[in-house]
Amino acid sequence: MKEKGIVVHRSASYTLQQNGRTEWFNKTIMDKAEAMCHESCALDLWWEYSVIYAVHIYNQTSLCHLNWQTPYKLVKGEKPDISYLRVFGCSAYVYLPNTVQKNSLSPKSELMVFIGITEGIKGYKFMRQANNTEFTVTMALFDETMFPKCLKAEQRVYTCINENHAQDNPEKDKIQQIPSEDDNSLYPPSKNDKKR
Numbered sequence: 001m002k003e004k005g006i007v008v009h010r011s012a013s014y015t016l017q018q019n020g021r022t023e024w025f026n027k028t029i030m031d032k033a034e035a036m037c038h039e040s041c042a043l044d045l046w047w048e049y050s051v052i053y054a055v056h057i058y059n060q061t062s063l064c065h066l067n068w069q070t071p072y073k074l075v076k077g078e079k080p081d082i083s084y085l086r087v088f089g090c091s092a093y094v095y096l097p098n099t100v101q102k103n104s105l106s107p108k109s110e111l112m113v114f115i116g117i118t119e120g121i122k123g124y125k126f127m128r129q130a131n132n133t134e135f136t137v138t139m140a141l142f143d144e145t146m147f148p149k150c151l152k153a154e155q156r157v158y159t160c161i162n163e164n165h166a167q168d169n170p171e172k173d174k175i176q177q178i179p180s181e182d183d184n185s186l187y188p189p190s191k192n193d194k195k196r
Contacts, residue, residue, distance in 0.1 A: 040089020
């Protein structure tokens with residue numbers, strides 16, 4: 001590098017402030033990855049998959065300092081297609097080819113955990129729950145509201161937006177409100193409750 005006139009400037013040890021833009025980018029990616037891991041109850045060993053997927057999503061997101069363009073569009077010159085993105089850690093039923101099945105009577109699909117996109121291949125990356133091995137496939141049936149690694153099934157409130165259905169029935173797509181503790185319809189009286 002010296003022969004080409006490039007001078008390397010290093011930041012001082014333990015002084016992250018000298019490299020602010022890089023540190024801010026690392027913090028942004030780690031915050032996204034951490035949020036994905038917590039939401040999906042992912043194992044601590046899977047943090048690398050969440051970081052790789054967070055970077056992939058970051059590259060498809062429009063950014064203020066790029067005049068609200070995506071890094072993908074600046075490199076490739078076209079708008080990215082994000083229809084293939086899925087929720088990290090969600091469950092999916094994945095078709096098992098004949099070479100993976102034990103015999104002809106074994107199940108043709110298996111419940112797996114989505115852990116990202118395979119780079120260089122048009123395919124999804126899954127983790128098999130039976131033996132914790134990676135499995136890459138191009139098609140799967142996703143359930144983005146179920147997270148197999150969560151020990152207890154927490155009731156989550158989601159708002160589904162479906163333009164075609166919303167025109168038919170506008171009352172159905174209203175935002176669901178989280179019920180308050182005072183709502184008696186949720187908590188039926190127990191035997192120990194005193195009658196008022």
